Amino acid sequence: MKAAISIDDARKNDDGVSSPEWLDELQTLTSSSRATDDFEQRLEHSRDRLPFGRFRHRSKQLTVGLPSAVVEPADIEEVTRVVKFANDHKLPIIPYGCGSGVLGGTVSLNDEIIVGLGRMDRLIEIDEINCVAHVEAGMNGGAFEAALIERGYTCGHYPQSLNMSTVGGWAACRGSGQSSSRYGNIENMIVGMKVVLPDGELLVVRHVPRRSVGPSLIEMFIGSEGTLGMIVELTLRIWRLPACEISHVVVFPSLQHGLDALRDVMQAEIRPAIVRLYDEAESLRWSNGKLAVETHPILCTLAFSGLQAVAEAEASAALGICEDQGALLVDDAPFRTWKKIRFESYSDEYVNSGGFYDTIEVAAPWSVLPGMYADIRATVIERYPAVQINAHWSHVYSDGACMYMTVKFPAMPDDDAFPIHADIWEIVTSMCLDMGGTTSHHHGIGYFRNKWFVEELNAGHGVISKLKETLDPHLILNPGKLGMRQGINP
Ligand SMILES: Cc1cc2nc3c(=O)[nH]c(=O)nc-3n(C[C@H](O)[C@H](O)[C@H](O)COP(=O)(O)OP(=O)(O)OC[C@H]3O[C@@H](n4cnc5c(N)ncnc54)[C@H](O)[C@@H]3O)c2cc1C
Structure with a gap:
């Protein structure tokens, strides 16, 4: 582990140091000169929600290092100019959404320039005939969902961090929302994408419902965590707001019964909007410290949504499956409590x-x-x-x-x-x-999981590394993340 750098020392050392010689040029690339090397701005963008970084920050230390500058392009044209500039000068850059990543994906390792996408925050269009939305990558997730709801739609992607993340960040981290068993994960939602490649070229993957023209280009960038391209626009499937929601809370005699029930529900092709099965300690917490039934320590919440008749049929079939596993129906207060705080950070x-x-x-x-x-x-x-x-x-x-x-x-x-x-x-x-599992379901790799990336992917690591080095020979895009090399090729 690298020795920690104190924030006070970093601030002192920074005092009086002249700006990088390229800063003036960078400033000319964005409207209203949105490029700065101000210390406090760099400090704010030096970390994300990686818990280890939060522990260090609590002790007034940097997570790892400081970025050299922060730049905020306003549109695709400006992103293209910034990326080309970085490539020409061989300067490393980090795409930055809201900084809610929990694996250090935006953490500065090596004087990178942070490219904040927060100004690219427009819902461009809702295409009602095809039920898709075109959105800029820097749009806040909560704002996106609110704008859809206003028009009678939902995106169906509800990460706990909905209000502190961007739509581009969802794609870049291959995220998963609380209704994944009904709407799927982010890879099931994205049907079009614009990406600025490391040499500044704009890759446009048009929206079509499906294509059979080789490997999926969209999939290549989903989960790429800012290492392969700057995602600037997305097209997502959206859904009409469900007509109803039916929720139930059940308790099981054991965890095994609960897991078996969920497996049977999914294998019966039922698609619950919410499924949450808790182990004993978490069950107790969500039941306010008192078990609903002494013999049944495992709590599970289930919700079904959509057309009334379909939701009722799914709820009834799922409850039947749970009963077969010894479940009892209890008061749904734990579900109501969870719903109120579902987008808050519990930590x-x-x-x-x-x-x-x-x-x-x-x-x-x-x-x-x-x-x-x-x-x-x-x-x-x-x-x-x-x-x-x-x-x-x-x-x-x-x-x-x-x-x-x-x-x-x-x-x-x-x-x-x-x-x-x-x-x-x-x-x-x-x-x-x-035991045959995978190291991450939806938080991604960042830099904190680098250590296990090779073991996770085996030969696949070589494939991704070659792709990276082909697209980004100077390794300018988020070097040192997603198990990739940190060094800049001169
Ligand atoms: C309390 C809490 C709860 C969370 N709950 C969930 C959850 O339920 N489900 C879930 O999936 N995640 C969850 N997360 C993790 C995190 O919120 C998600 O990974 C989120 O998608 C990150 O979005 P962001 O805009 O904040 O990305 P950032 O943190 O800014 O960036 C994350 C990574 O993506 C890259 N990146 C960001 N934007 C772009 C872009 N436009 N183009 C290319 N690369 C880009 C960055 O370089 C970085 O590597 C949670 C985090 C917290 C703190």
């Missing part, structure tokens, strides 16, 4: 009070999930009894699910806490890989 209070809080979301086939949960928890708790490690399952498929693990431990000096934190990541990730 703030704990982190602000000095504790250590992180989340690790893996995914695996149903056949290994129960064992994976039990073995990972047992290993972590045996090694670190003070650590609370729990999980819920809220993205489910016919063949498996995401296991979203929450890790908490109490306040202690960073020097003691960081090795524990790193070791827990190692335990969870390596055990998940060994």
Whole structure:
């Protein structure tokens, strides 16, 4: 681990240092000269919501380093100019949406220029005949959804970070929303894309419902985390607002019963709008500290939406499947509570009070999930009894699910806490890989997961690296992220 740099020292060292010689030229590339090397602006953009960075920030330290400048282009033309400029001068750049990534995707490692997309925030058009929306990549997710709702539509992508992320960021991180079992993940929604490539060329993938003309170019950029191109515009499928929502809360005699029920629901081709199955500790928390039924410690919320008749039929069929697994129907207060706070960050209070809080979301086939949960928890708790490690399952498929693990431990000096934190990541990730799972369901790689990227992809790592080096021979786009090399090719 690199030695931490104190923010106060960085500020002092910066005082009186002259601006980079290229800054004047960069300023001419955007309207209203939106390029700056102001220290506070660079500091603000030096980190994202990576928990490790939040711990360091709490101790007045940088996550890793500082960017050299921040630039905010207003349109595709300006993005193109900025990217060409960076390529010509071999200067590294980081595309920046809202900075809500939790793996350090926008964290500055090497004096990069931050390219903020926040000025590109327009909903360009809703095409009602084809039920798609054309949107600029820097549009805030919450603003996008609100604009759709106003016109009677929804995008169906509801990450917990809806209001603190951009539509481009959803694509770049291959995100997943709370209704993924009904609407799919972001890759199921994006049907058109404009991307500024590292040499400044604009790639336009027109919207069509599907194409069979080789590998998917859109898929190449979904999850590319700013390393292959600057996503500037997107076309997403949208949906008419559902006529109704039916919600139920059930409790199961055991986690295994709950997992089996969800598997059966998905394999029966039912598409719930919300599925949230909690382990014992999380169930207790969502039940306000008191089990609804002593013999049934596992809580699960289910919601169904759409046309009344369809939602009712799906709800009734799903409840029948849950009952077959011993479930009992209980009051739906936990669902109502969750709905009120579904777009809030739950970690703030704990982190602000000095504790250590992180989340690790893996995914695996149903056949290994129960064992994976039990073995990972047992290993972590045996090694670190003070650590609370729990999980819920809220993205489910016919063949498996995401296991979203929450890790908490109490306040202690960073020097003691960081090795524990790193070791827990190692335990969870390596055990998940060994058992046949994947290291990330929707948060992505950033720089924090680089270490496991090769093992995750095997020969695929070489394929992606070659693609990167072909498109971006000077490695200007977000170097050092997504398991890619950091060095700039001279
Ligand atoms: C409290 C909380 C809850 C969260 N819940 C969810 C969740 O439910 N589901 C989920 O999927 N994620 C979730 N996340 C993670 C994060 O919000 C998402 O990954 C989000 O999509 C990031 O969007 P952003 O605009 O903030 O991207 P940023 O953090 O700004 O950037 C993330 C990465 O994408 C790249 N990037 C951003 N915009 C572009 C672009 N236009 N072109 C090319 N590259 C780009 C950046 O370089 C970086 O590598 C959560 C995060 C927090 C803090």
